[in-house]
Amino acid sequence: xxxxxxxxxxxxxxxxxxxxxxxxxxxxxxxxxxxxxxxxxxxxxxxxxxxxxxxxxxxxxxxxxxxxxxxxxxxxxxxxxxxxxxxxxxxxxxxxxxxxxxxxxxxxxxxxxxxxxxxxxxxxxxxxxxxxxxxxxxxxxxxxxxxxxxxxxxxxxxxxxxxxxxxxxxxxxxxxxxxxxxxxxxxxxxxxxxxxxxxxxxxxxxxxxxxxxxxxxxxxxxxxxxxxxxxxxxxxxxxxxxxxxxxxxxxxxxxxxxxxxxxxxxxxxxxxxxxxxxxxxxxxxxxxxxxxxxxxxxxxxxxxxxxxxxxxxxxxxxxxxxxxxxxxxxxxxxxxxxxxxxxxxxxxxxxxxxxxxxxxxxxxxxxxxxxxxxxxxxxxxxxxxxxxxxxxxxxxxxxxxxxxxxxxxxxxxxxxxxxxxxxxxxxxxxxxxxx
Numbered sequence: 506x507x508x509x510x511x512x513x514x515x516x517x518x519x520x521x522x523x524x525x526x527x528x529x530x531x532x533x534x535x536x537x538x539x540x541x542x543x544x545x546x547x548x549x550x551x552x553x554x555x556x557x558x559x560x561x562x563x564x565x566x567x568x569x570x571x572x573x574x575x576x577x578x579x580x581x582x583x584x585x586x587x588x589x590x591x592x593x594x595x596x597x598x599x600x601x602x603x604x605x606x607x608x609x610x611x612x613x614x615x616x617x618x619x620x621x622x623x624x625x626x627x628x629x630x631x632x633x634x635x636x637x638x639x640x641x642x643x644x645x646x647x648x649x650x651x652x653x654x655x656x657x658x659x660x661x662x663x664x665x666x667x668x669x670x671x672x673x674x675x676x677x678x679x680x681x682x683x684x685x686x687x688x689x690x691x692x693x694x695x696x697x698x699x700x701x702x703x704x705x706x707x708x709x710x711x712x713x714x715x716x717x718x719x720x721x722x723x724x725x726x727x728x729x730x731x732x733x734x735x736x737x738x739x740x741x742x743x744x745x746x747x748x749x750x751x752x753x754x755x756x757x758x759x760x761x762x763x764x765x766x767x768x769x770x771x772x773x774x775x776x777x778x779x780x781x782x783x784x785x786x787x788x789x790x791x792x793x794x795x796x797x798x799x800x801x802x803x804x805x806x807x808x809x810x811x812x813x814x815x816x817x818x819x820x821x822x823x824x825x826x827x828x829x830x831x832x833x834x835x836x837x838x839x840x841x842x843x844x845x846x847x848x849x850x851x852x853x854x855x856x857x858x859x860x861x862x863x864x865x866x867x868x869x870x871x872x873x874x875x876x877x878x879x880x881x882x883x884x885x886x887x888x889x890x891x892x893x894x895x896x897x898x899x900x901x902x903x904x905x906x907x908x909x910x911x912x913x914x915x916x917x918x919x920x921x922x923x924x925x926x927x928x929x930x931x932x933x934x935x936x937x938x939x940x
Contacts, residue, residue: 507545511538512711515546519562519569520707527572527625534573543577544587549714550574551591557601561710565629568608571595572625575612583613583653593653597646604636606643613653765801767791772802775819776811789822799826806835810843817848821855828860837863841870845877845890850897857906867907871898875919888926895920895928899935909939 507515514537521530538546550570553561562570571592578586586592595601596609611624624632736742771788774780780788792799804812804823812820824840827833843849853870856862874894881887898916901907909916913936920933 507542507549507714509711511542511546512549512714513707514538515549515714516707516711519550519566519573521569523565523628523630526628527569527576530569531573531576531625534577547574547577547588551588552714553710554591554595564602564605564633567605568629568632571605571609572612572629575609576625589653593646593649597643597649603638603641604633607636607638607641608632610641610643613649765798768798769801769803772804772812772819775816776804776808777815779815780819785816785819788819792822792826796826799823800830806832806839809836809839813840813843813852814846814848817852817855820852821859824852824856825859837866841866841873845874847893850874850893854897854900857901858904864907864911867901868912871901871907871912872915875915878919878923891923891926892928895926895932899928899932902935902939909936 518530518534518537521533525533534546550573554567554570557567574588575586575592578588583589592609592613596606596613598606608624627635768788768791771780771784771791774784775788792802802823809820812823824833824836827836830836840849840853853862853867857867874897878887878891878894881890902909917933917936920929920936923929924933
């Protein structure tokens with residue numbers, strides 16, 4: 506019925522009888538509880554007000570509870586209120602406090618008299634303080650039942666908690682466990698202050714109401730599972746496996762995979778050797794039509810060096826389409842660590858003019874280029890690679906793709922070391938103009 510949070514809200518509402526008027530509390534009630542939950546909230550209040558001797562609620566809380574039980578259905582005929590019998594019994598209960606009986610009596614007449622409507626404009630605490638018993642006359646129970654309960658059953662909604670055996674399982678939140686409230690231990694002694702914990706009372710009531718249902722509550726009898734007989738030799742052990750298969754939808758079912766197969770075949774050929782111009786064009790056209798094919802073409806970071814050396818233009822297009830892939834950093838790591846060559850520099854140079862490469866990647870690649878030039882023993886191959894690196898660096902600097910000041914010292918030392926080469930001398934002069 507009501508959850509633990511809703512029970513807490515209900516208790517906070519009826520705790521406001523000291524400061525708020527009944528009208529304000531009803532406004533809060535309607536704001537916190539939709540119409541569909543009115544019956545459940547009022548049923549919980551009916552339980553809390555069933556037996557005044559239980560002291561579940563204070564006097565002001567009881568008045569607010571009665572007000573909510575009536576006002577929740579005030580727009581309907583009194584006989585349509587499912588809790589009208591409860592209110593009539595409360596007004597006629599001779600054992601109850603007179604101010605409580607008078608309050609409920611005025612509630613029942615609040616739709617007909619102006620003075621009774623003023624009842625809702627004061628707080629419950631003010632009503633109790635200003636109550637004058639001489640101004641109230643209590644009618645007979647038969648007259649009240651005939652007036653309000655004539656068209657319905659005498660008790661249409663029977664309280665679910667009248668069974669004493671059920672009440673006995675509810676612990677008194679004001680008493681420690683194992684203690685008797687009538688014991689002499691709780692008689693106040695002179696100079697001794699008795700402090701019986703009641704801070705958890707609201708929490709206990711909220712927990713009790715959260716288990717409230719139209720089927721009532723009862724003790725939870727714990728019945729342990731009987732032990733199993735031991736498995737004898739030669740017997741089969743009965744198994745109850747948990748089979749919780751999750752259905753997975755095959756989004757590729759009935760899809761046209763011919764284009765994907767063609768791209769995979771072309772990539773496989775591109776890893777082994779250069780493609781002819783017609784094959785290159787076909788591969789680039791297929792990738793342009795469906796950029797997602799690049800994720801299913803069979804290329805992995807480990808295979809990238811073969812593609813760079815055999816088909817650098819294809820490698821550039823593939824890396825551009827993989828730039829948003831989670832694995833792009835792995836491709837860059839392989840590219841920066843592969844053996845220095847004309848094709849690898851061509852791929853990096855074209856990437857710099859198309860996409861934004863990480864600064865750390867470019868700095869590492871330039872350092873590897875310089876180290877490769879310094880490590881070559883063949884003078885002819887060394888001069889050729891130095892010229893390529895110098896042209897590559899000039900292109901990066903002129904296009905402002907790198908900040909030359911970040912690698913100034915390393916590039917300047919490289920130019921001085923190979924100053925005999927015309928391209929290195931030209932790069933050195935370019936550095937001087939930017940210094």
